[in-house]
Amino acid sequence: MESAPSDIAWEAMHAHYDQANYQAVLDQLSVNDVVLDIGAGDLRLARQMARMVKKVYAVEVNAGLLEGVGVLPVNLIVICADARTLDFPADITTGVLLMRHCTCFRLYADKLRKGGAARLITNARWRMNTEVVDLQVHRKSFAETGMGWYACLCGRTGFKEEPAEHWTLAMDSIVHEVSSCPQCLNF
Secondary structure, three states, X not given: OOOOXXXXXXXXXXXXXXXXXXXXXHOOOOOOXXXXXEOOOOOHHHHHHHOOOOEEEEEEOOHHXXXXXXXXXXXXXXXXXXXXXOXXXXXXXXXXXXXXXXXXXXXXXXXXXHOOOOEEEEOOOOOOOOEEEEOOOOOEEHHHOOOEEEEEXXXXXXXXXXXXXXXXXXXXXXXXXXXXXXXXXXX
């Protein structure tokens, strides 16, 4: 798939992460992981992950970013494709999605979960720090949760309000994993 120069410039401007961001991902991995790196870019993170896990599938839609990547580790498999339409490999245990601007969180999470992946390491929901999303955990519906922070499987986050007298200091440190949040209705 050929990329226009403006696509490459956009990718460089919006998707560059530093080593601290990569280290936050690396710290969550174990030697037995089989990782799917969605939006792998120029493979900087994928190469580092390949040194410490069983296997890495690096999916990147922009062929221009993959030109001249050189010799790759044998456990790093590069797939030039659109992750939205790609059938994910069946042996994935962990997804990685470093993409603050991602609008397909729900799609990726659903595909990973249905394929048996246990978790997703991402910055796409809160668009800040990296978090580990347990893809297999039971989620209450938004309606079943009380006041406090929530993160939905659709990728949306927010604070569910109730009367102020229900608020406690502990509510600031708890995030409820939910499904069917009010923003899901817009999908």
